[in-house]
Amino acid sequence: MVFEHVANAWCLELANSVPDRHDADRDWLTDAETAGAWADSLGFALADPLADAERTALIDLRETIFAVFAAHVAATSVDPRALRELTSEHARGLERHGYIADGGAFRRDWPSVWDGPALRAAFASSAVELMTDPRLDRVKQCPGCGWLFVDTSKNRSRRWCSMEMCGGRDKALRHYRRQRAEARG
Template identity: 85%
Template sequence: MVFEHVANAWCLELTNSVPDRNDTDRDWLGDADTAGAWAASLGFPLAHPLADEERRALVDLRETIFVIFRAHVDGASVTPRTLRELTREHARGLERHGYVADGGAFRRDWPRAWHGSALRAAFASSAVELMTGPRLDRVKQCPGCGWLFVDTSKNRSRRWCSMDMCGGRDKALRHYRRQRAEARG
């Protein structure tokens, strides 16, 4: 299975683990094998397949992060409860995977082989970093599939998740409509 990674932030890759936000029947976290392959494709090799409760907790975090960034994109407010959910997951992650000294610098103490709580910690940390950092104003949502992404284009003009996916489809549809209008008119 091929997984698209176009978000430019781990936390938004998690929100995009639903291949199409307009059709939520498909879910890359829906079963242990697909979830493991998806995690590995992001650079998170799993120590063991995610148990059902680990996948459910990851899905809960995914939806919390989605609500926060979707609200930001829409200019809507986020409930304090939703922010507390993310804060709690971030704090748990800091307790389990804090910082270590590494050659005169410091880094997060991430595992070599990942498990459910480490994944949640990484995604929660990414969300907090994006929420409080300079790239927040670059978060956008694809009008085609509903995926969230950080627009890293120089002129901030990125519109779709990717040209290969929704951008190409949109261009083809516009071309088709132009052709039909010319034929009628």
């Protein structure tokens, strides 16, 4: 299975683990095998398949992260409960995976093999970092599929999750409509 990763932030990759936010029939986290392959595609090698409770907790975190950043993009108020949930998950992650000294610098003490709580800690930490990062004003939502992404283009002009997915489809649809309008006269 091929997973698209276009968000430029771990937390938004989790939010995008539903292939189409407008048609949520598919979900990369609903079964252990697909969830494991999805996590592996992001570089998170799981020690064991995620249990049902771990996947449910990850899905809950995904929806919290999506709610926070989608509200930010839409310039609407963010649900304070979502921020509390995200903060709590981040704090649990800091308790388990704090910081270590590494060659004159400091870094998070992430595991080499991941489990459900470590995954949630990584995604919650990514969300907290993005919420306080200057790149926050570059977070956008694709009008085609609803995915969230950090626009890293120089002129901040990125509109879609990717040209291969929604951008090409949108351009083809506009071309078709133009051709039809010209044919009508």
